[in-house]
Structures are given as structure tokens and as C-alpha cells.
Amino acid sequence: MTAATIRPATEADIPALVALEQGFPEEDRFSLRTWRRLLRGHALTYVAVSDEEITGAAVFLLREGTKVARLYSITVAPAQRGKGIAGALISAGEAGAASRGCDRLRLEVRQSNAPAIQLYERHGFRVMAHATSYYPNGETAVRMEKAVNPAVSHPI
Numbered sequence: 001m002t003a004a005t006i007r008p009a010t011e012a013d014i015p016a017l018v019a020l021e022q023g024f025p026e027e028d029r030f031s032l033r034t035w036r037r038l039l040r041g042h043a044l045t046y047v048a049v050s051d052e053e054i055t056g057a058a059v060f061l062l063r064e065g066t067k068v069a070r071l072y073s074i075t076v077a078p079a080q081r082g083k084g085i086a087g088a089l090i091s092a093g094e095a096g097a098a099s100r101g102c103d104r105l106r107l108e109v110r111q112s113n114a115p116a117i118q119l120y121e122r123h124g125f126r127v128m129a130h131a132t133s134y135y136p137n138g139e140t141a142v143r144m145e146k147a148v149n150p151a152v153s154h155p156i
Helices: 011-023 032-040 085-099 114-122
Strands: 005-008 043-050 053-061 068-076 104-110 126-131 141-147
Touching: 005 085, 011 032, 011 043, 011 053, 011 068, 032 043, 043 068, 043 085, 053 085, 068 085, 085 104, 085 114, 104 114, 114 141
Parallel strands: 068 104
Antiparallel strands: 005 043, 043 053, 053 068, 104 141, 126 141
């Protein structure tokens, strides 16, 4: 398990969130404006904090009228990978989604990102479809879904 603390993100975290995404493909990074919109909108955004530093983040989108939350983005600092942070972030999102009446989590992941697909499968996600040419570079996305466990509906 991780020694990181998981908590809701705040606007004060935005500079660290932008820095954390520097390892993402440029077209997948969020701008300052996008982070502000996510933190003010229909999203659950969590950060992992280790030694007073943000070491991971996850964004779950919510839409009115649906019981599906979407894992929109997740990242963990390279030096912190393999320590359970991504799993802790997924669990926080699942709890938050369940507390808001969601019964499923969905996501899209690059087909070439085998480590992420394996992570999601370990956390109960299953492949439901493939979307060809989903990403700007033409790469296929793997669409995955997981039933939300209502027993974890204790929001962070």
C-alpha cells in the first residue's frame, strides 16, 4: 500500500498538477484553464501527497442524469510508480462516485499503454470495446468499465 495521503484537489494545487503532467504527450496535458474548470465543475479530482509533495492525481467526470463516472485522467510521478498510488486514487474516485449515486466507472486508455491496462484490470476494470483512431495520432483506445462497489461510498 502507499504512504501517500489522498485528498481532494484544490486550486492551490494547479501549478503542481501542471508540472506532474509534463510526462504526458502534449495533446493529453491540461492547461491551467482546464484545471480550473475541472476543479469548479462536475468532476471529482484527487491528489496523492507524499512528503508534502503532490505525487499523483486523478480526475473523474460526472454527468447529470447518468450513473456512470468517467476516469478522465490519472497520473503518478515516475519515481513514485509501483507504490500503490494509482490504486489509491482509483479507490478514492470509486468511493466518491458511489457517494454520488454512480454504479459504474468507465475509462479510455491508449491500446499501447499495457502497464495502465494491466493496472485497471487489477482494479476490476474489464474491456468493453475498442475505439479506432480515438487519439489525435490515430491510436486506438481501449474502453474499459468497472462496477462501483456501493460498500466503498465513503467519500474522501
